[in-house]
Amino acid sequence: MLPSADSAPAHDPYAALRVPDFRRLVSTRTLLTVATRIQGLVVSWQIYHLTGDPLALGLIGLSEAIPSIVVSLYAGYVADTVRRKRIVVAALAVLVLCAAALAALASPYGIGLLAKGALYTLPLYAVIFVSGLARGFMGPALFSFMPQLLPDRALLPNAITWNSTTYQASAVLGPAVGGFLIEPLGVAWSYAVGLGLLLLGLVQFARIADRPLPPTEGERLNLKDSVLSGLRFIFGNQLVLAALSLDMFAVLFGGAVALLPVFASDILKVGARGFGQLEAAPAIGSVLMAVFLTYYPLKRRAGWKLLGAVAGFGLATICFALSTNFYLSLFLLFLTGVFDSVSVIVRSTLIHVYTPEYMKGRVSAVNNIFIGSSNEIGAFESGTAARLLGTVRSVVFGGLMTLLVVAITTWKADKLRKLESGTK
Numbered sequence: 001m002l003p004s005a006d007s008a009p010a011h012d013p014y015a016a017l018r019v020p021d022f023r024r025l026v027s028t029r030t031l032l033t034v035a036t037r038i039q040g041l042v043v044s045w046q047i048y049h050l051t052g053d054p055l056a057l058g059l060i061g062l063s064e065a066i067p068s069i070v071v072s073l074y075a076g077y078v079a080d081t082v083r084r085k086r087i088v089v090a091a092l093a094v095l096v097l098c099a100a101a102l103a104a105l106a107s108p109y110g111i112g113l114l115a116k117g118a119l120y121t122l123p124l125y126a127v128i129f130v131s132g133l134a135r136g137f138m139g140p141a142l143f144s145f146m147p148q149l150l151p152d153r154a155l156l157p158n159a160i161t162w163n164s165t166t167y168q169a170s171a172v173l174g175p176a177v178g179g180f181l182i183e184p185l186g187v188a189w190s191y192a193v194g195l196g197l198l199l200l201g202l203v204q205f206a207r208i209a210d211r212p213l214p215p216t217e218g219e220r221l222n223l224k225d226s227v228l229s230g231l232r233f234i235f236g237n238q239l240v241l242a243a244l245s246l247d248m249f250a251v252l253f254g255g256a257v258a259l260l261p262v263f264a265s266d267i268l269k270v271g272a273r274g275f276g277q278l279e280a281a282p283a284i285g286s287v288l289m290a291v292f293l294t295y296y297p298l299k300r301r302a303g304w305k306l307l308g309a310v311a312g313f314g315l316a317t318i319c320f321a322l323s324t325n326f327y328l329s330l331f332l333l334f335l336t337g338v339f340d341s342v343s344v345i346v347r348s349t350l351i352h353v354y355t356p357e358y359m360k361g362r363v364s365a366v367n368n369i370f371i372g373s374s375n376e377i378g379a380f381e382s383g384t385a386a387r388l389l390g391t392v393r394s395v396v397f398g399g400l401m402t403l404l405v406v407a408i409t410t411w412k413a414d415k416l417r418k419l420e421s422g423t424k
Contacts, residue, residue, distance in 0.1 A: 022150060025205070026163065027204050031201035032095075038194040041276060041279055042194075043128070046106065048265070057258050063125045068139075076363070080362055084141040088138055091137050095198055098127050098130055102124070140365045160345065161294045163348070165294060168290055175280040176276050233366075234366045238415050238416075246306070263329070281337065302419050306343060309342035309343055310405075314401075316335040316399075321395035
């Protein structure tokens, strides 16, 4: 049995996991991530084979990003004014309904798998749109709820690292499982597996004890000022703004993940199972780096290491685009995950450390616009660029733009260059 968190030494790499409610939160996120990664892989595979159009893959991201961006600032305000557990439970329930809808649409009684053409994808995009609304509200609430589960603020860096580690491990498992499910079970039953995992996640999260909202420390703003205060906080902190901007543009331009169905089907010719392995490769790299950082956290020159990691991400992306060997491509995607893990942990630590508890919902909402939605908008950018430039050239272009962003950030953000660690 695990000892209590109070008895855990400060240097204990497992300290945060000794808190029961934090463990429940981690298991919930694990189930949620595996389920959504399975669904994401299956829906991209389904839509590409219904349309044969790489732009259709980009529209998946756009369909989810638009509602998430639209509600993000208000969702941050809600996360700072309504008990956060209630928001997450409601959002998870909506995601469960969306998963059920995807499974129903893929069944013989829905659009079926024999239909071809863009018209049959419209119901899928509608479900993705609704899930984007749910995630827009869940993100700030989940982000700001996590620190409330910890009995000691000193556990926060360790909790952030474990959050990232388990998330990336789940992101490995999800695509790998999804890739192996499609061929023997078909699309509809693959969606059903994701539905079952989401239901388990909802049950697990319901076991976490509710927490009251943190005190507001005298803040009395009207709705408009309260919603915009997260933006003002981010743009008034050069260090946090630089880290967010660096990560956002790297994800926006440097992500090749949205086009992996094209690489798997048309360039590397490895089918659904190979597609699952390609999807999982970046997450494997992220997991291993996150585990390494759990034992050996960034204590010196964190700013320069962050800049170097994003530059490495861009270079690995360019090399992946040019590769025609499946195993080399897997390794290069693995490297993108290694580099991305450094960026994720530094950015998350900075936001948690520098943001007051009563503002974390609103600041997390801005982070969601910067980072979370940039994944989906980046997918749309990738699909559009692939339509205009071709798949390989579009990914090379994205990697080059990532390197340009690193150069500009290095030049402009002196506080980030001087950052020694993510803690005050």
